[in-house]
Amino acid sequence: MEEFEASTAAKKTKTIYISTVFGIAMVLLMLGLLGLILVHANNLSRYIKENMVVNVFVDESARETDVLQLQKQLDSNPYVKQSQYVSKELAARNLQKDLGEDFVRFLGVNPLSQSIDVYIKADYANNTDLSKFSAQLLKNPLVKEVKYQQSLVEMMNKNIGSISLIILVFAGIFAIVSIALINNTIRLAIFSQRFLIKSMQLVGATKGFIRKPFLLYGIWHGLLGALIAIVILMGTLYFATRQIPDLVVLQNYTEFGIVFLLVVGLGIFISAFSTWLAVNRFLRLKIYDLYR
Structure with a gap:
């Protein structure tokens, strides 16, 4: 009976971690797509200006x-x-x-x-x-x-400025929403481990000792989620280039590399920081608060 319960708990924990990784990956994918759109928009703006x-x-x-x-x-x-x-x-x-x-x-x-x-x-x-x-x-x-053409130059700069502002505002809003989604996903995953956290604390484990494995898992999940997102982003770029060959002139692989590194960095940082916040929250809770 105990072995069955242990096996069920392990499967449940594994399922939670897998869903967490894919949840992080999907959010990072959206952030990566937005980053690629910003890169292409900037390169398109430069291309138009430099061909006048x-x-x-x-x-x-x-x-x-x-x-x-x-x-x-x-x-x-x-x-x-x-x-x-x-x-x-x-x-x-x-x-x-x-x-x-x-x-x-x-x-x-x-x-x-x-x-x-x-x-x-x-x-x-x-x-x-x-x-x-x-x-x-x-x-x-x-x-x-x-x-x-003075009028064309003026109109071009005005339109590019307006479009860039709209994209930046949208990027800012989306970044905040993405961080909140990743944070909530990780909090739900840590919530399922709240009794384990409190049990370790009751037997004398220090906060640093309890926090360490969760942070390592958080970093690992953020990295895995980022790698999944990058693979999908690369596939999207390849498909877009096949469908629209003219996109090649707007592509800069150095900038793409920077976007991918930012995706990895954000995935690791947000995941680790959210894990740190969630674990600390349950470390501060009283035992009777765990059931609320």
């Missing part, structure tokens, strides 16, 4: 060697990510593709100017910095005109 073109038109009488020298100067500018020289012939071919007809043959002359397409770094993709950049360029005698 500033057209630098040079004087028609400028020699190609001088224009290429100007391009080298632009590439060394802290505002510039990269640049591309566009000759009159290349500009004509690009416009011909857009129009669908040979306008040079119709006009008898190529009216387009040679230019340099400049791609600005994301940190400087705003009207204030672009105005300063344009003013610097116009001081160069080779530069005839600098063009970029």
Whole structure:
């Protein structure tokens, strides 16, 4: 009879621990997904900003060697990510593709100017910095005109700022809810062990001695839950990339690694801290309070 009761108790404890691990894993999965969304949103914002073109038109009488020298100067500018020289012939071919007809043959002359397409770094993709950049360029005698879409830049930064704020607020709320869910899951698991905790205390075990195995289990459960969440996150990333190949340009494996490490760190920390709080609570309770 005693062996049957011991076996039943062991199975019940095992079931509680398994459910605790999977409960932690599911919450960490949601946190990890949110982290990946934040990473992709940030990379998308940077990608959009760094693919906005500033057209630098040079004087028609400028020699190609001088224009290429100007391009080298632009590439060394802290505002510039990269640049591309566009000759009159290349500009004509690009416009011909857009129009669908040979306008040079119709006009008898190529009216387009040679230019340099400049791609600005994301940190400087705003009207204030672009105005300063344009003013610097116009001081160069080779530069005839600098063009970029001011209204588009303003609208882009405004929309990106609003979306980022919404995502951050949502992330904060979700993080608080996730911590509360993990804490409640662990408290329920420790609740089933309250009589064992009190029995150990009554026979003279110190609080540190009683707390230690529960903390080790808490750390182990947090680590297991985090690893399960990471495996599912990696599968989700693989599936998303297969379905949407263009996501590759937004993916940064260093940032993904940071997200995964944060998931592991949060899983271990929240699980251990919640276990510490729950065990301490039952250590402070009187015997008759255990039945309430």
